[in-house]
Amino acid sequence: RKEVEQDPGPFNVPEGATVAFNCTYSNSASQSFFWYRQDCRKEPKLLMSVYSSGNEDGRFTAQLNRASQYISLLIRDSKLSDSATYLCVVNSPLADKLIFGTGTRLQVFP
Amino acid sequence: DAGITQSPRHKVTETGTPVTLRCHQTENHRYMYWYRQDPGHGLRLIHYSYGVKDTDKGEVSDGYSVSRSKTEDFLLTLESATSSQTSVYFCAISVGGTNEKLFFGSGTQLSVL
Numbered sequence: 641r642k643e644v645e646q647d648p649g650p651f652n653v654p655e656g657a658t659v660a661f662n663c664t665y666s667n668s669a670s671q672s673f674f675w676y677r678q679d680c681r682k683e684p685k686l687l688m689s690v691y692s693s694g695n696e697d698g699r700f701t702a703q704l705n706r707a708s709q710y711i712s713l714l715i716r717d718s719k720l721s722d723s724a725t726y727l728c729v730v731n732s733p734l735a736d737k738l739i740f741g742t743g744t745r746l747q748v749f750p
Numbered sequence: 751d752a753g754i755t756q757s758p759r760h761k762v763t764e765t766g767t768p769v770t771l772r773c774h775q776t777e778n779h780r781y782m783y784w785y786r787q788d789p790g791h792g793l794r795l796i797h798y799s800y801g802v803k804d805t806d807k808g809e810v811s812d813g814y815s816v817s818r819s820k821t822e823d824f825l826l827t828l829e830s831a832t833s834s835q836t837s838v839y840f841c842a843i844s845v846g847g848t849n850e851k852l853f854f855g856s857g858t859q860l861s862v863l
Contacts, residue, residue, distance in 0.1 A: 644792065672850070674851060683857050685854070686851050686852070735809075736849065737849075740785075740792030740793040740794075
């Protein structure tokens with residue numbers, strides 16, 4: 641089992657839609673969780689950290705479910721500019737490093 | 751903007767030649783990283799550095815070496831490039847430690863023919 645798994649998508653949604661991605665992780669001792677956004681041929685950019693109680697940043701909401709070992713990202717009122725690949729990142733306590741998922745591709749259409 | 755510059759942005763080289771990629775940062779961050787990104791894989795850690803002359807291997811370090819003689823520069827060297835090292839290479843810094851959020855440079859597209 642991969643340490644961090646994501647549905648590769650693509651998720652094709654119309655503008656204004658709400659879309660959610662999940663990411664599962666294998667190590668129950670993981671403590672740090674992030675969502676990154678990566679545009680085509682660009683570097684990943686931090687979208688948001690994920691906190692235990694859940695957190696929101698504008699149209700973006702991140703949740704952590706420790707019991708089921710997954711994190712989620714919810715995007716409300718999707719914009720064309722949200723089209724990108726969303727990377728889930730979780731720390732590996734054993735290796736003391738961050739592990740990246742392969743990403744979920746989102747395509748928002750008019 | 752975390753003040754990270756990677757050079758070159760693109761490089762084409764031949765199998766067996768040495769290649770050095772440079773990462774330069776302007777904000778005196780202690781932790782620096784080299785990742786590679788390939789289709790079907792998440793970003794994979796090649797090497798990282800805790801500070802000047804303090805480096806360690808990541809999960810895919812074979813065929814790569816690094817050096818950090820100054821805080822601001824972290825060099826990645828492919829001693830003898832192979833086609834399997836064709837990839838996009840990203841340098842990153844973190845503020846605070848190895849499990850903290852990362853900020854990336856713009857990447858280097860390397861093609862080994």
